[in-house]
Amino acid sequence: MEAAVQAESIPGRLLPLTILQLGWRNLRRNHRRTWITATTVALAVLLVQVAVSLLIGIEQQSFDNLINYQTAHAKLYADGYFTKREELPLDYTLTDLQELRATIEVVSGVAATTPRLNFSAQLSNGIDLYACIGVGIQVTDSDDDVFRIPQAVVDGEYLRSGEEGMLMGTGLAELFGVATGDWMTVLTKTKAGAYEALDLPVIGLIGTGNPLIDRNSFLVPLETAQYMLGLDGYATELAIRFSPTARSEETLSAIARAVDNQHLEVKGWREMEEDFMALVQMKRTGQGVFLVIFIVLAVVGVTNTILMASFERTREIGMMMAMGLRGSGIRRLFLTEGALTGLLGGALGTLVAVAITAYFATAGLDITAMYGDIDIGYPVKDTIYPAVNITVIVASWLLTGVLAALASLYPAARASRQIPVEALRHV
Known part of the structure; x- marks a missing residue:
């Protein structure tokens, strides 16, 4: 046509x-x-x-x-720790934690902070022995303000203040063949180089979807980690959560200014996870x-x-x-x-x-x-x-x-x- x-x-x-x-x-x-x-x-x-x-x-x-379970929005470290963080060194630690938290939490854009103590350890159920990452967390008032670990508990319960126990990743628990209520032995080395062993019950299993946590990590109260490592009052990092309206780069710069000349360094989560x-x-x-x-x-x-x-x-x-x-x-x-x-x-x-x-x-x-x-x-x-x-x-x-x-x-x-x-x- x-x-x-x-x-x-x-x-x-x-x-x-x-x-x-x-x-x-x-x-x-x-x-x-x-x-x-x-x-x-x-x-x-x-x-x-x-x-x-x-x-x-x-x-x-x-x-x-990553933000909710591993990095938070930012972390504060002692100078020198960040470059060696994969080795989990105990020579670069933070002290005066309450004063440090008070300094950071008044910075505009900061919602909450919490100290953590990361350390290398070996876990054993009496038969198998595997190298793992231990994390001491402040159960009492701050860790769940920064991280979302309580929502990741899939079996058992969250850590309780004043009680010894551990949270274990679901993948790690499957590797050992253990469940809540079973006991594990934590083997680690103190800052002074002495070996330390402690038996702890598994009071909860966590499934975050993050392989580093689910397959390689266990969490204990901060006081327990400090006792095992001989680091009473110390932490390896201060995790920081920003408010929803915070501008990340501006908040990071403000934190850096707040701790200037204190031999501390602040890192945003993107810098921490630059490989990812x-x-x-x-x-x-x-x-x-x-x-x-x-x-x-x-x-x-x-x-x-x-x-x-x-x-x-x-x-x-x-x-x-x-x-x-x-x-x-x-x-x-x-x-x-x-x-x-x-x-x-x-x-x-x-x-x-x-x-x-x-x-x-x-x-x-x-x-x-x-x-x-x-x-x-x-x-x-x-x-x-x-x-x-x-x-x-x-x-x-x-x-x-x-x-x-x-x-x-x-x-x-x-x-x-x-x-x-x-x-x-x-x-």
């Missing part, structure tokens, strides 16, 4: 609105092919947006996990490249659709060129049709993706139910909550339109190079 042309001639340059109207009309002429192509694009956009939403959700959950952040960035880059390639493969179908349309409308193209429309106008018309096809498919895929993401952002996606006990490379718990990101949604939709227009370049160029006389002879 030939396109209806009311005027005796067509201007050499079509107005943008006219091109949009003609492009949309042409897509409707073969609506079945248009919808098939748009559906292909929609499926690609749907998969990409859901995948990106999952990745963003996983990243945010992993960041929250580098890994996250690498994954983002790789995943981004893969997802763009996926969309490109999907919009290649637009090339076929527009190419078929250019063959079918050869006489129509010749007639429009004979009536004065330039080759540039033909190119823009076909590029517009390609872009509209991509935007249409992108809009359909986006609507479905937003609906799916919004549902699982509330209900969650239980990965253990689908894959069992699988390590996805991020410190997250069993349930993943995708995140709806408006920037990603709009950007991917617009990118689909741009890529679809680019996919139409060859058919558009071919159509614009036709000779009117020869095109009019086409049957």
Whole structure:
């Protein structure tokens, strides 16, 4: 069917609105092919947006996990400790803890602080012996203001002030084959180099989703750790939680100024986990490249659709060129049709993706139910909550339109190079 042309001639340059109207009309002429192509694009956009939403959700959950169970928002160390922190040295410690906490907690943006004492140890159930990380925490009034360990107790109970006992990660408990109520022997070395052994009951198991804690760590009251290590009144770090409205960099700078000339150093959680952040960035880059390639493969179908349309409308193209429309106008018309096809498919895929993401952002996606006990490379718990990101949604939709227009370049160029006389002879 030939396109209806009311005027005796067509201007050499079509107005943008006219091109949009003609492009949309042409897509409707073969609506079945248009919808098939748009559906292909929609499926690609749907998969990409859901995948990106999952990745963003996983990243945010992993960041929250690190802050809530391992790093807090920041930590204060004695000079020299941070560079050797993986060795868990006892030579760089904090003292005058109450005074130090009072100094930090008046800083704008700081919500709470708590001292911790990290140490290397070996655990034994009488049969097996494994190297672990011990953490002394202040049970009485502050650790649960900074960390969220009580919410991670999956069996037994949280540590109680004045009572000896330990919290053990679920992975570590599984390794030993122990449960709450069983006794473990803690073997460690004091700051002076003397060996110390202490029997403690397992009063609770914690599952945080963080492998460092679940598989390698146990927690004891701060007083117990100080007694075993001969460090009464000392800690290796002061963990700091910021208020929800705090500006991280400004708060870190304010803390640094508050402890200036005290041989102390403050580190934000991103600096503490710089290796993990580098890994996250690498994954983002790789995943981004893969997802763009996926969309490109999907919009290649637009090339076929527009190419078929250019063959079918050869006489129509010749007639429009004979009536004065330039080759540039033909190119823009076909590029517009390609872009509209991509935007249409992108809009359909986006609507479905937003609906799916919004549902699982509330209900969650239980990965253990689908894959069992699988390590996805991020410190997250069993349930993943995708995140709806408006920037990603709009950007991917617009990118689909741009890529679809680019996919139409060859058919558009071919159509614009036709000779009117020869095109009019086409049957």
